[in-house]
Amino acid sequence: MREKPDVKIRWLGMVGLCAVGALALTGCDTKIGTAAVVNGSKISDSDVSRYVTSGGDNAGRARNLVLEYEIRQQLFTDALRRKNAVPSDAQLNQLHDLAISNLIGQQVSGGQADQVLRRSMGQNGLSEDFAGVLTRSFETELAYARAINASQEGAVVTDLVKQNIPVSVNPRYGSWDTKTFTFSGLGSKQLPSVVTLGGTLPGDAKSANAQ
DSSP: OOOOOOOOGGGGGGGOOOOOTOOOBBOOEEEOTTTETTTTTTEEEHHHHBBOOOOOHHHHHHHHHHHHHHHHHHHHHHHHHHOOOOOOOOHHHHTTTHHHHHHHTSOOOEEEEEEHHHHHHHTBOOOTTOOOOOHHHHHHHOOOOOOOOTSSHHHHHHHHHHOOOOOEOGGGGOOOTTTTTTESSSOOSSOOTTTOHHHHOHHHHHHHHHH
């Protein structure tokens, strides 16, 4: 039987500088030093800070980017566990080229893919090592799409929402949208240079209206 094509994940490329608002699931009620808790698993401030190299306002944007992808990877891993479909490292590695191609919006493979992604991290106030976190996050998301036999992004989103996996984010990072699995206030300035979403983003529109 012919297999369905892999879903091209675009919405998973969204990352944003967040502002507290109605979309927040809950404030983080754990101890100081916790950035978020996903289904009981803690993501610490130090887990986030280790990948941030910039200072000032850029540091805040970079920290939000890091935390968002760390949350997503945990969400998809937990959702796969519930379906008894957690992939091995070898199986995730097989999705390497497709994951990075989805992330940067062009067909790349092997070392070339890693170089393009690592190079972009430094331009966004992130350590090059964060490229590995991004890659594994996208590999996990693609594995989930395959596990539920989804060929469209909407099916992936709908299924993950149904899992109702609890996420608690420290308010200082902003608000978490449980329907898109992103922080609110998305703007182009918060995106890695290799990610293109197209059109006017919500954060950009808000900035333009304020001028």
